[in-house]
Amino acid sequence: MTKVATRFAPSPTGHLHIGGARTAIFCWLLSRHFGGSFYLRIEDTDRERSRQEYTDSILASIKWLGLDLDREPVYQSERTELYNAAVDQLLAEGKAYWCSCSPEKVEAMREAARQNGQKPRYDGTCREKNVGPGPGHCVRLKAPLSGSVVFDDLVKGHMVFDVAELDDMIIRRADGMPTYNMAVVVDDSDMEITHVVRGDDHLSNTPRQILIYQALGKPLPVFGHVPMILGSDRQKLSKRHGAKAVIEYQNDGLLPQALVNYLARLGWSHGDQEIFSLEELVKHFDGKNLNSAAAAFDPAKLSWLNAHYMRGTPVPELAGLVAPFAEGLGLTGLAPQALEKIIPLYLERNSSLDELAASMRPLLVSADRLEALPSEGKGSISADGKKHLTALRERLEAAPMFDAAALGTLLHDFADTSGLKFKEFGPPLRLALTRVGGGPGLPEIMEALGKDESLKRVDVVLS
């Protein structure tokens, strides 16, 4: 058995989005499962739409996801000679021919076919004419006129296409560049790709590509067409579904492992298991159990997974990961220890790094950078509240110990001796300390803040 090789082949016309990322993950997983290789090929033959910044972005996203490559990325724009050699070979062998039909003329043929209820196709005008090269001439594959193309798809099963459905596709444009189907076949063949895993929007391209493989006399790879990812309303994925480019998830504070786990599990399953380490994914992902139905993207489940992975990350590492998000909130020059100290207080209350940074902010800024409290209404401290705070402040100032355990006892004692209920002084104290309604326990917050800062925050709202 030859060594398994897979490839992910995006065109650099946008950032790596969620659908592409899943395809890349599947390809990578399949190669790793079989101890094979994984490659990246940039399909940039469309000079108009391809942009270097997107290539860079895709490469960065692949890396961030942790998908390592076994060779440098291949750029189709640099391989024109290879494609031309293949086209010339087919021409020389009589398996392809020059065509002088203008695009307008071909479009007219298609329109006519459509009118007749036929599949729009090229009618083969130049097939036997031997027109030869010339300005505006393209090259077409001389496809078989009858028979069928058969292959077994990893996810769709046994596929049969009647070649009568296909026409003589263009394999080299008038400008000398190969067309997509030609370049893909030449590349996959040259790169010795054994498993072509891609979106099922390519399913109907497959018989065309198989025709090219056959004309070239090259062995066929195994094909696997994974269904598309839909939005939560089962419509085509778009921004409003919260389905974004990988780089945006990164910017939102998602952990790559969460995204990989979520995406791997979308359209693939291993019994009832939901959480997979990378090792488990590699161990179980053998190209089977792929769902042939399209799956809807669910941001809530992704979020749940992210929370799970955040909690499993060691605090010092987490501190390094949230630091950039804290900086984004204007919290610069923070000591790593400052973050490490309060991360445990907020970790289980957040499901992304940016939320975590935002919720920790009140404990990380100085008292004067907290926003002012409203004087009345929601979020304000009543006159009674201030009175209770004044009394509590005295106890706090007199506290010999300022750790969470001692402060917990102090608050209980205060409730007992003052006859006040917790809800009469707890919420005002919380507002004074953090300006936020919920969060970690008051004792923990005060310990993290320290005595001076805690008293200062109380003083600010009392003055």
Next chain:
RNA sequence: GUCCUCAUCGUCUAGCCUGGCCCAGGACAACGGCCUUUCACGCCGUCGACGGGGGUUCAAAUCCCCCUGAGGACGCCA
């Protein structure tokens, strides 16, 4: 229009190949409760699906046919 693909809880899915163990299991979400001097976590529980119609069979989510619905392809785009 032609060809192709797909169809289990709101969502991701198990089960389907090799019919009975499925009056359909798990997870996310939602809802309720417990824990908690807040919020959250955690725990317990509730709601909730085989698209429709025909067959085949003692028996169908599972096999066959039709319908419906959804998606894709039909480029000198990829």
